Amino acid sequence: MEIDPFIFRLSIFILSIFVGYYVVWSVTPSLHTPLMSVTNAISSVIIVGAIIAALAGTSENIFEISSIFGFLAIILAAVNIFGGFLVTQRMLQMYKKKKK
Amino acid sequence: MSANLLALFYLISGILFILALRGLSSPETSRRGNYFGIAGMAISIIVTFLAAGNFGTGFIYVLIMLVVGGSIGAFIAFKIPMTAMPELVAGFHSLVGLAAVFVAISAFLNPEAFNLGVVGKIKLASLIEMSLGAAIGAITFSGSIIAFLKLRGIMSGAPITFKGQHLINLILGLAVILLIFYLCKSQLSSVFWSVVLISFLVGVLLIIPIGGADMPVVISMLNSYSGWAAAGIGFTLENTALIITGALVGSSGAILSYIMCKGMNRSFFNVILGGWGATDQPTNSKTQDQKPVKNGNADDAAFLMKNASSVIIVPGYGMAVAQAQHALREMVDALKKNGVKVSYAIHPVAGRMPGHMNVLLAEANVPYDEVFELEEINNDFANCDVAYVIGANDVTNPVAKSDPQSPIYGMPVLDVEKSKSVLFVKRSLSPGYAGIDNDLFYRDNTLMLFADAKKMTEEIVKSL
Numbered sequence: 001m002e003i004d005p006f007i008f009r010l011s012i013f014i015l016s017i018f019v020g021y022y023v024v025w026s027v028t029p030s031l032h033t034p035l036m037s038v039t040n041a042i043s044s045v046i047i048v049g050a051i052i053a054a055l056a057g058t059s060e061n062i063f064e065i066s067s068i069f070g071f072l073a074i075i076l077a078a079v080n081i082f083g084g085f086l087v088t089q090r091m092l093q094m095y096k097k098k099k100k
Numbered sequence: 101m102s103a104n105l106l107a108l109f110y111l112i113s114g115i116l117f118i119l120a121l122r123g124l125s126s127p128e129t130s131r132r133g134n135y136f137g138i139a140g141m142a143i144s145i146i147v148t149f150l151a152a153g154n155f156g157t158g159f160i161y162v163l164i165m166l167v168v169g170g171s172i173g174a175f176i177a178f179k180i181p182m183t184a185m186p187e188l189v190a191g192f193h194s195l196v197g198l199a200a201v202f203v204a205i206s207a208f209l210n211p212e213a214f215n216l217g218v219v220g221k222i223k224l225a226s227l228i229e230m231s232l233g234a235a236i237g238a239i240t241f242s243g244s245i246i247a248f249l250k251l252r253g254i255m256s257g258a259p260i261t262f263k264g265q266h267l268i269n270l271i272l273g274l275a276v277i278l279l280i281f282y283l284c285k286s287q288l289s290s291v292f293w294s295v296v297l298i299s300f301l302v303g304v305l306l307i308i309p310i311g312g313a314d315m316p317v318v319i320s321m322l323n324s325y326s327g328w329a330a331a332g333i334g335f336t337l338e339n340t341a342l343i344i345t346g347a348l349v350g351s352s353g354a355i356l357s358y359i360m361c362k363g364m365n366r367s368f369f370n371v372i373l374g375g376w377g378a379t380d381q382p383t384n385s386k387t388q389d390q391k392p393v394k395n396g397n398a399d400d401a402a403f404l405m406k407n408a409s410s411v412i413i414v415p416g417y418g419m420a421v422a423q424a425q426h427a428l429r430e431m432v433d434a435l436k437k438n439g440v441k442v443s444y445a446i447h448p449v450a451g452r453m454p455g456h457m458n459v460l461l462a463e464a465n466v467p468y469d470e471v472f473e474l475e476e477i478n479n480d481f482a483n484c485d486v487a488y489v490i491g492a493n494d495v496t497n498p499v500a501k502s503d504p505q506s507p508i509y510g511m512p513v514l515d516v517e518k519s520k521s522v523l524f525v526k527r528s529l530s531p532g533y534a535g536i537d538n539d540l541f542y543r544d545n546t547l548m549l550f551a552d553a554k555k556m557t558e559e560i561v562k563s564l
Contacts, residue, residue, distance in 0.1 A: 006225055009335060009343055016347030019118055024352040027124040029448070029473050030462075032356060032455030033185055035124050036323055039349040040192045042117045042137055043330045046199050048110075048148045049214075049337045053206035054162050055152045056213030066210035067158070071165050073202035076195045078169025079176070084192060085138050086177035091185075091459055092134060095127040098467035 034091045041084025047077035101151045107340055109147040114344030116140030121348060127468055144341050182463040183420045186319060186452040187251040190244045193322045197240030200329040201296060204234035207336055208292055214337055220287050226336050231280045231292065233332030235299040240325040242303030247318050250307075251452060257312030265309060272302050310371065313417070313494075313532075315452045316360040317371045324353025356454050363448030363474075365500075365511040393529065396547035398559035401488075401523050404547070406564060408485030410441040412477065414514055415457050416450045418491020418526070422553035425464040428490065431557050432466070434564040443480070444471040445514050447495035478515050487519040489540075491553050493532030499539050506536060522546040525556050 027035050053070025063071075116136045123133015149159070180188050207214050207230050208222070216226040249255035276298050283291040310318050331346025361368050405411055413432070419425060432442045444466065450457045461471055481487060489496055496516040500508045516522055517540055524546055531537050540546055549556050 005338070006335075009338065009340070012340060013331060013335075013343050013347050016114070016344045017351045020121070020348040020351035021355065023118060023121045023348070024355045027121065028126060029359075030446075030455060030458035030468055030471060031124045031127065031130060032359075033189075033453060033459045034130065035121070035352065035455070036189050036319065036356070036453065037185075037192070038120055038124070038134060038137055039323060039327070039352050040189060040196065042120060042141065042345050043196050043326050043349045044199065045113065045117075045141060045144050045341050045345050046196065046203060046330050046333055048144055048339055048342060049203040049207070049333055050199060051145070051148045051162060052152065052213060052337070053203060053210070054165070055154045055158045056206075056210055064210070066206040066213070069202040069206040069209070071161065073199040073206070074162060074165040075169040075172075076199040076202070078166045079173040080192050080195050080199070081141055081173065082170040083173030083177045083188075085134060085141070086174055087180065087185075087188065088134050088137075089131070090177060091182070091462070092127070092130045094182075094459070094462040094465075095130070095468050096462070096465065097127075098469050 034088050037084050037088045041081055044077040044080035047074060050074045050077055106147055106151050109143055110339055110341035113140040113144040113341040117345050182459055183423060185459060187248050190248040190251055190319055193326050194241045194244035196326040197237045197329060200237030200333050201234050203333050204230045224284055227284050229332050229335040231283055231295050233329050233336060234296050235276050236325055236332060237329035238296050238299035239303040240322055240329055242300045243307045244322050246304055246307040251315060259311040260308040269305050272298055314371050316449050316454055317357050319453045320353050320356035320360055324350050327353055360449055391542040393541055394547050396549055399563045401549055402560045402563040404521055405435055405486050406438050408440055410484045411486045411488060412484045413444045414487060414489045414492050414516060416492025418553050420451055420460055424554035424557050425460045427554050427557040429464040429466055431561045434561055445477045447474055447514055450492060450495060474512060481515040481518040484519040487516045487522045489516060489524045493538055496540055497538045517543055523549055525549045525553050
């Protein structure tokens with residue numbers, strides 16, 4: 001009897017929820033805003049799907065309707081990736097310790 | 101590149117994302133964590149290109165789109181003022197949501213590209229996953245747009261409620277689920293589009309009844325939704341990086357919502373089903389208008405604080421609105437020169453998003469080890485000479501501890517009234533978001549400083 005690959009993905013998903021649970025509880029409250037901006041940036045890894053969709057068009061017809069949605073999604077996700085990581089970096093640079 | 105190798109690379113990306121969040125456990129490790137996140141993203145994108153192996157004209161266009169989006173993102177990231185962070189995050193959530201919707205749409209239109217079967221005969225599991233991803237993504241998108249408009253002040257922050265609102269939401273929610281069932285049977289594209297459109301509507305209706313000060317919960321909730329949407333798409337694309345990330349982001353947002361609800365002693369559903377703002381108590385404020393209030397000016401405040409040995413600053417949303425954080429730091433510097441010990445006390449729901457005050461103080465060069473959370477500092481108020489409340493209100497109201505009738509009863513509050521004297525910077529005696537009068541205004545040890553938070557703080561700096 002073979003295990004459906006879906007079950008493997010479901011296992012990864014559920015284990016990741018647990019990992020997320022413990023990792024996020026250990027985030028210090030003063031960094032909750034950077035946490036939101038960085039989670040926002042990493043969830044834009046959805047760009048992977050957008051790239052596949054965009055490159056699916058044939059070479060004669062790059063702009064099929066489904067690839068157009070892919071291209072649009074790439075722009076949206078790219079705004080998020082660059083915006084998210086850079087603004088997080090900018091915030092984190094500001095956190096300084098007391099000068100001794 | 102073989103599918104197995106590709107999957108391993110996605111796994112590495114997923115692990116790097118976990119490390120990125122892990123880094124945020126302290127400010128020292130956080131910057132390195134962010135680099136891990138960037139590395140994970142770079143790996144994901146590069147291996148996707150290599151796996152596609154299609155470096156023709158399409159590839160050039162993809163790069164152009166990347167550069168266009170990336171430059172817009174970078175431009176926003178450098179230009180945005182720190183006070184606008186809540187609306188920026190809401191705006192970014194909407195983009196993730198819409199991207200999820202777009203990817204789901206193109207997977208539905210061209211399932212062969214994703215190995216999901218052919219049009220009209222898409223695999224059942226994939227169809228469920230992509231329609232769920234599209235629905236949650238659409239709710240995230242339209243909900244975040246409303247949150248953005250409210251935070252930006254384009255739309256009034258007041259809750260918009262009408263009769264039968266919850267019933268309509270319920271019916272629409274059920275309709276989405278039923279339509280997804282029907283979609284699985286019929287594979288009709290019109291049904292798919294209806295799912296997307298109704299979900300857009302649900303997002304709008306879900307967020308409009310929620311008032312301004314409940315935004316920390318809303319933003320965290322939408323953060324969570326954007327994660328679940330990404331996970332849904334991750335299942336469709338059979339992509340480990342996306343599944344891991346979706347789960348991480350989803351649970352992160354859920355935990356933040358929980359922390360925010362606890363900070364207000366309210367249940368999640370109580371927040372979602374309409375705020376305090378809708379049920380304010382006009383009876384309270386009438387009788388208390390006549391109560392005497394001690395009114396002070398900047399010189400009084402400067403005198404009090406200069407002669408204190410310890411001062412605790414309590415910042416709130418009003419500080420963000422007045423952009424008073426830099427003036428505040430100057431005031432604290434002047435006090436420190438006089439040998440006064442100064443610390444900052446932050447309530448979990450101060451501001452419009454989790455950690456909002458901490459970022460603003462960090463921007464004004466306040467060292468993070470002078471900033472404390474409620475539980476860490478609440479006992480110190482009893483030994484402190486002056487509490488300087490700037491732009492906070494409900495989170496200092498002692499009524500939350502004493503009056504079981506009050507809507508905020510049971511909410512954890514900062515014990516500001518225990519300090520020897522309280523300086524309360526506020527423009528007027530008007531009640532805060534919860535619509536209730538703050539008992540603190542009329543206490544003997546409270547001195548009200550009626551002015552704009554920034555102007556008052558600057559004047560105090562001058563007279564110090």
